[in-house]
Amino acid sequence: MEKRKELVVSAIENGTVIDHIPADKVFQVIKILGLETIDKPVYFGTNLESKKYGTKGIIKITDKFFEAEEINKIALVAPTATLIEIKDFEVISKKSVEIPECIEHIVKCANPNCITNKEHDVPTKFVVLKGKDGHVKLHCHYCEKNTTEDKLEFI
């Protein structure tokens, strides 16, 4: 079983595999990372069997390596995701995605009367609050309101 997994991961020559995405978040991850418009081959699967999570999604992007800021975006909707970097069919790094303590620029504040939604030159900034139930809330640095997961809108 492990071996088969390795084969799937290694199936691209160079690029990134994002594994262990919650099955219902694959399309959101694709959107967040802008993979709909990328000009390289992208493969994805969802509702795949996962020993750890029951089901999972996976995305493989050829010739693409992610900056930390882009990875942060994934962490918000797919905190369980694993990032695997591939070079010459070999796994060169494997890391878990961690939700950062602070999120800047990438998510809109859900409060329509927040300064970040009223003035075009004010970038959003949030402190991430992690609940006991595993859900995250983003506490706006400016208006001090919380944006919950179900209201997440990416810029």
Added chain:
Amino acid sequence: MSISLKNRSLISISDYSPEEICHVLDIAEDFEKNPHQNLLNGRIIGSLFFEPSTRTRLSFETAIQLLGGNVIGFSSTAGTSIQKGESLADTITMVASYADLIVMRNPIEGSARFASEVSKVPIINAGDGANQHPTQCMLDLYSIRKTQGTLENLEITLVGDLKYGRTVHSLVEAMCNFNAKFNLVSPNELKLPSTVKQHIKDANLKYDQYTELEDAIPHSDIIYMTRIQRERFPDPEEYEKVKNSYVLRNAMLANSKPNCRVLHPLPRVNEIHVDVDANPKAYYFQQAQNGVYARQALIASILGLK
């Protein structure tokens, strides 16, 4: 170690530690005894009110004049370059080059925090929409300490609109530092939000919820009344249902503690009957007056003059 608030903007009451809050209250006490102190000596304070205000603006301007300072600014955006589309960042940058300190009220939430990040001079938030109004909180704390002799171990009854009332939220947050017990009296539609209740829980303090105001009065040290704000209700019928939920009348104070005082951030509509005004326990007008001393204390501290 001596406390200095020099160049420290005040955007939320939680920006200042309990010790720093008490330091401001000590200075306010000094200003109450001796309000005319020419500490500003002609310095200029920017007073930017992007929306109308009566008490807060007049109280700030009184405080500045008592300190011998000058005021520049506006009391509404009519006729300013904001109406021409100028950004808040540009307005603040411009005024910061004229003034030593900026007092700002703006209906947009988070505008004060943003202003403090672009301004080269400190900012005092005089209210940013439904978010924060820390100088109101400071004068509430001053009034509580003055009437009770302490901020510690008090029973505070909050009445009316506990959902939207920003003064209530800030007061709860601040009083959590002083081992308060809270009584929450509101209609079901206007209960204290869970995020604010969480502050009480995090501080390991107690609160009780009441539907009848009379039940909370006998053991209260402070009764903090609030107005139910018509503008918060999209449906006028909903407002009509709750607008007269709680009306404090003089007779209701008969069983109150001798030290009990009634506070209200004002303006009141009908939630405190005028027959309470003559009761020595009615403290809301003195409370508004205390706003001048609290604001004098803040201006002087932030400019490093006290």
